[in-house]
Amino acid sequence: MSEQIRHVLTLQCPEGMGIVNAVTGFLLKHERTIVELKQFDDMAAGRLYLRVDFAGEGQADLLEQMRAEFAEVAQQFEMDWQLRERGEKTKVLIMVSKFDHCLNDLLFRARTGELPIEIVAVVSNHPDSRSLVEWHGIPYYHVPISKETKPQAEAELLSLIAKHEAELVVLARYMQVLSDELSRELTGKTINIHHSFLPSFKGAKPYHQAWERGVKTVGATAHYVNSELDEGPIIAQQVVEVDHTFGPQDLVAAGRDTECKALSNAVRWHCEGRVFLYGNRTVILR
Known part of the structure; x- marks a missing residue:
């Protein structure tokens, strides 16, 4: 047989x-x-x-x-x-800035086989995570970006996606806003982690926004990227309880685990074919 x-x-x-x-x-x-x-x-x-x-x-x-x-x-x-x-690994390109906790989590989960992915490259606008990534035997590309160089940097990113045949791009705390053109190019195949429970506290410093409002929970949202900032279809969310004793930095620390869990769930469900995208909504069959 x-x-x-x-x-x-x-x-x-x-x-x-x-x-x-x-x-x-x-x-x-x-x-x-x-x-x-x-x-x-x-x-x-x-x-x-x-x-x-x-x-x-x-x-x-x-x-x-x-x-x-x-x-x-x-x-x-x-x-x-x-x-x-079933079990076929999805080729993933990760983008990151200076905060590397989500990157480190994805590297570990990929290395242990917990996620059905092959991380083919990591791209960053800072050099900080090079040693971590190269220890895993994965190519690391430092692509600086500024307002003046953004078109060239995004063209280089598209070239790297093609070179490594990446099927999914993951923004693991990549603190740059993608252009409308690039967002449209990557629609449905780019997942971002936003460090708040969307639709609350969009944009920069959401934990500081949350502290100013005296929230009792903070969370993270993994969503598909589109041309609207932090408005893409939501895939996964996680929350953690906090109280009045938490300052802004305490909220940042408390939120890290929720960011890692929401992002890894979103990547897993996407790669296992459990996420269905229709308009600005998702259906998750799990």
Whole structure:
């Protein structure tokens, strides 16, 4: 008997009759066993979201064969879909400035296999994290940026993304605002961590803003990047309780763990095909 292999099919499409039946019938035809199937019917928007993890005996050309055949099913129901081998690592390029706690967390989780990612490069506008990154055997690129050099720096970034064939860009406390042009170029494939519980306290120094308002919880939000500052579709959020004794720097320290957890969750769910983007909203099937 050949080795059992796993694949994951994800799709979203307009709601209609017979969609799930068509998917499960396709899997039955290929003698696949469903390991996990999750779906969400958004009745208000009239859309179906589905993720199915399935297994079966392996063949060398199975994935391409199934993709070619499923394309006919997808066309019938106007599906936006993807079929990948389960556990396939996503190539990730990380961007960071001086605060390296989220970077360090992602490096550790990738190294231990907790995240299904391959970190192909790290880009920073500061040289501070070079030794940490290179210790992990990952290329580090120092790309300084200023108002005058921003177009050239962003062009270099796009070149590095292409060079390393990065499928996902992660802004791990990268404290520069991307241009509208670059944000549009990277729509749906760039995740940012913002150090507040959005939509509260957007922009710079959110912990200081939170302290001025006397908040009793602080948090972090991982979201997709778009052309509006800190307005992209939200993927994951984390909070921690605080009180009146916390000064601004105490809030900064308390928030670090929430930033790491929210960002790692968002990266994991994206790479496992659990995040569905539609307009300015996300559906997370987990």
